Amino acid sequence: MKRIFIHDVITRDGLQNEEQFIPTDKKIELINQLSNTGLDKIEVTSFVSPKAIPNLRDAEDVMKKIKRKPGVTYSALVPNLKGAERAILCAVDEINLLVSVSDTHNLKNIHQTTNQTLESYKEVMRFLSKEDILVNGSLGTSFGCPFEGEIPEEKVLRLIDQYLELGVNGITLADTTGMATPSQVYQLSTNILNHWPDLPLTLHFHNTRGMGLANVMEGIRAGVIRFDASLGGLGGCPFAPGASGNICTEDLVHMLKFMGYEIRTDLDQLINAAKYLQSILTHDIPGQIVKAGKITDLHSTSEI
Ligand code: COA
Ligand code: ZN
Secondary structure: OOEOEEEEOHHHHHHHOOOOOOOHHHHHHHHHHHHOOOOOEEEEEEOOOOOOOHHHOOHHHHHHHOOOOOOOEEEEEEOOHHHHHHHHHOOOOEEEEEEEOOHHHHHHHHOOOHHHHHHHHHHHHHHHOOOOOEEEEEEEOOOOEOOOEOOOHHHHHHHHHHHHHHOOOEEEEEEOOOOOOHHHHHHHHHHHHHHOOOOOEEEEEEOOOOOHHHHHHHHHHHOOOEEEEEHHHOOOOOOOOOOOOEOEHHHHHHHHHHOOOEOOOOHHHHHHHHHHHHHOOOOOOOOOHHHHOOOOOOOOHHHO
């Protein structure tokens, strides 16, 4: 069965949107637990303005103090040259550049139009060309924008082209506020993979409207094999109204494993990491498997 690559974004997308600052040592412990689960990639943090995202103001400390495991790609989100310089000093494996397809969201998130940000990435890529580092290009609001509504496919394709011209190694399409429908995911992913058959394409879904796992299945049907997800199902962009959690990593791994896909992430260890996550938060996590158990966890008839 097909190998699917799982990337976890809890300590970036998840914790950026929490009301409370999660202490640095707890973030490090959480990432160390995740490293042991066999995830393919972990988006550790973001090197953004601490005024914009105060919860991730400890990016350097976290990045430098985690125990790195061979085989795991340790990635960080970067919106500008200053972020790239900070990330390089921490020896991240991959820089994840970010721009939104929607000008309106990009202005809220990064204070620039989409074109201004892409233009600024030319200098970032020149700086990074001297470094031995992977660069991924993320496109926020790829499937819809909470301000502008529908996003035309041609716009997404054009921005992928621009990113590839800049020299990125891979592309992520992010559904920032869970507006993607499964049929849209199939159509857009098919079009992209027809244009660029060898492109390492990642899909990043939020489960805001309950379509997250259905979207993954339609992405797989179109040929996509890389997915972002967040432990416990936390996440969301503070600069997008109504944003809520990513698809939940342990729920995703549970579904795909029981369907027979090849996933190198250990489900029991993921569930244990989700329990640890729950223990450091003061509210319930949205993930379902951590509460319901796996489909193979049977009950004794004396329980009811
Ligand atoms: N890391 C740390 N500090 C940074 C920074 C970075 N990557 N980029 C800018 N700053 C600092 C500047 O040094 C300046 O500090 P000062 O006020 O002490 O002089 C301040 O932030 C403002 O910088 P400026 O270049 O004027 O940027 P801005 O205020 O227009 O903000 C971004 C632009 C991109 C830095 C900011 O909007 C941002 O970090 N956005 C990230 C949003 C995000 O992560 N969203 C969630 C993901 S979807
Ligand atoms: Zn996200």
